[in-house]
Amino acid sequence: MATKFDAIVIGTGQAGPSLAVRLAETGMKVAIIERKRFGGTCVNNGCIPTKALVASARAAHVARRAGDYGVTIPGSIAVDMKKVKARKDAVVRQSSEGVEKWLKTTQNLTVIEGHARFAGVYRFRVGDELLEADKIFINVGGRASIPPLRGIDQVLYLNNSTMMDVDFLPEHLVVIGGSYVGLEFAQMYRRFGSEVTIVERGSRLCKREDCDVSENVKTILEGEGIKIRLGAECIGFDKCGDKVAVQVDCSSGDKTVIGSHTLLAVGRVPNTIDLGVEQAGIKVDKRGYIQVDDQLRTNVPGIYALGDCNGRGAFTHTAYNDYEIVAANLLDDDHRQVSDRIPAYALYIDPPLGRAGMTEGEVRKSGRQALIGKRPMTQVGRAREKGETDGFMKILVDAKTKKILGASLLGIECDEVIHLILDVMYANAPYTVIQRAMHIHPTVSELIPTILGELKPFK
Numbered sequence: 281m282a283t284k285f286d287a288i289v290i291g292t293g294q295a296g297p298s299l300a301v302r303l304a305e306t307g308m309k310v311a312i313i314e315r316k317r318f319g320g321t322c323v324n325n326g327c328i329p330t331k332a333l334v335a336s337a338r339a340a341h342v343a344r345r346a347g348d349y350g351v352t353i354p355g356s357i358a359v360d361m362k363k364v365k366a367r368k369d370a371v372v373r374q375s376s377e378g379v380e381k382w383l384k385t386t387q388n389l390t391v392i393e394g395h396a397r398f399a400g401v402y403r404f405r406v407g408d409e410l411l412e413a414d415k416i417f418i419n420v421g422g423r424a425s426i427p428p429l430r431g432i433d434q435v436l437y438l439n440n441s442t443m444m445d446v447d448f449l450p451e452h453l454v455v456i457g458g459s460y461v462g463l464e465f466a467q468m469y470r471r472f473g474s475e476v477t478i479v480e481r482g483s484r485l486c487k488r489e490d491c492d493v494s495e496n497v498k499t500i501l502e503g504e505g506i507k508i509r510l511g512a513e514c515i516g517f518d519k520c521g522d523k524v525a526v527q528v529d530c531s532s533g534d535k536t537v538i539g540s541h542t543l544l545a546v547g548r549v550p551n552t553i554d555l556g557v558e559q560a561g562i563k564v565d566k567r568g569y570i571q572v573d574d575q576l577r578t579n580v581p582g583i584y585a586l587g588d589c590n591g592r593g594a595f596t597h598t599a600y601n602d603y604e605i606v607a608a609n610l611l612d613d614d615h616r617q618v619s620d621r622i623p624a625y626a627l628y629i630d631p632p633l634g635r636a637g638m639t640e641g642e643v644r645k646s647g648r649q650a651l652i653g654k655r656p657m658t659q660v661g662r663a664r665e666k667g668e669t670d671g672f673m674k675i676l677v678d679a680k681t682k683k684i685l686g687a688s689l690l691g692i693e694c695d696e697v698i699h700l701i702l703d704v705m706y707a708n709a710p711y712t713v714i715q716r717a718m719h720i721h722p723t724v725s726e727l728i729p730t731i732l733g734e735l736k737p738f739k
């Protein structure tokens with residue numbers, strides 16, 4: 281006999297808990313199922329722990345630069361990796377336990393711990409238990425992709441989850457993958473004191489970004505002593521005593537890089553392979569992402585997919601926004617949809633990259649008449665005062681409508697500054713609204729009106 285619920289949520293990531301609680305508050309009988317740790321990737325192996333580690337790495341970096349500010353720290357700067365990990369663990373624990381307690385104390389909500397697998401269209405098996413509901417919300421997230429690279433099964437490697445257990449300093453960390461996750465780990469471990477090499481198959485780092493962003497990020501990382509091998513077409517692995525030889529096979533430079541540890545950061549895959557979606561007839565694409573419409577409905581009535589597993593976003597804020605869209609449509613008679621959102625994210629190297637809307641490359645490809653404004657951080661007073669002048673700010677505007685099309689802000693505080701661009705984009709207001717706004721001095725944000733006052737047509 282199956283236990284019947286009004287709604288079942290699978291996964292306690294960034295969409296599931298809020299939705300489960302919202303549904304339970306309406307009086308529905310709801311179950312939420314979690315197979316591992318409460319809070320999912322962001323809380324346990326993603327955003328929160330990495331940003332806690334980035335903060336420790338930044339403290340080490342600033343301490344090493346103390347002399348630049350006239351501060352003398354006698355002796356060399358040492359990093360205690362056990363303490364770094366303990367600090368990160370404490371930050372994670374607070375969030376994960378918070379989610380668990382919240383769910384377990386919500387009325388009408390049953391928390392079930394175990395792996396859920398479809399056993400029919402509206403039916404699940406979790407261990408020996410059968411569960412049933414007419415409304416099902418899939419929030420199973422994703423995990424690190426492990427592609428079939430030559431020799432990968434012969435060597436030990438780390439991924440973003442196992443990196444969370446590291447409480448020692450790798451002598452030489454080889455990071456495979458020069459995109460968002462790989463770059464954050466590369467910079468933090470360099471700052472902790474490891475030798476670090478990034479091996480990237482493509483011809484530039486974070487290739488979804490504009491070339492000027494990729495180039496600047498490379499300069500920043502190389503400036504800290506990180507070695508970067510691009511165009512590494514044929515990545516393979518061999519054991520080399522207790523080390524790993526990573527074959528990079530590039531046209532120039534060494535054919536192999538020998539590291540003490542290897543981190544694979546080459547993308548993510550959805551957690552749908554072990555969910556039994558075929559039992560429910562739910563359509564997935566060839567990479568396993570659940571197909572959804574603009575309101576996150578799958579092809580099966582009453583079944584929704586939210587967060588990373590639907591391939592419509594790959595961030596905590598997109599997963600949470602999925603929850604808001606589903607709740608608005610189901611409970612508030614408010615017609616919200618995925619296509620209303622403006623792409624936005626940050627790359628948390630230091631200094632960070634804040635992104636909103638289109639890249640310059642996308643704007644040029646669209647053939648629009650556009651205006652561009654760009655300023656190096658060396659011309660930003662706040663950055664000079666703080667002695668952190670890496671990066672630049674670039675804003676793109678539609679020449680006809682005067683609406684902002686996008687921005688790439690790489691520099692100190694830019695993960696925050698980007699929101700003033702984003703909010704004007706959401707307000708659908710012309711750029712002149714910010715250009716005429718009086719901003720506070722001295723801030724990084726005060727330069728945004730200046731950049732908008734210097735817009736030039738695309739060449």
Ligand SMILES: Cc1cc2nc3c(=O)[nH]c(=O)nc-3n(C[C@H](O)[C@H](O)[C@H](O)COP(=O)(O)OP(=O)(O)OC[C@H]3O[C@@H](n4cnc5c(N)ncnc54)[C@H](O)[C@@H]3O)c2cc1C
Pocket residue numbers: 290291292293294295296313314315316317318319320321322323325326327328330394395396397419420421422440461551554555586587588589593594595596597598599628
């Ligand atoms: C290293 C790293 C850094 C990141 N940094 C950022 C950042 O700074 N900002 C940002 O916005 N995003 C960041 N992300 C991405 C972010 O973590 C994810 O986009 C976000 O966690 C997705 O949330 P979700 O709700 O879709 O799924 P998840 O958070 O992955 O949660 C899914 C949950 O479902 C559970 N589950 C899966 N299958 C089953 C099953 N069959 N039965 C029961 N339970 C199941 C899992 O155990 C998990 O708890 C980062 C990711 C990584 C890897």
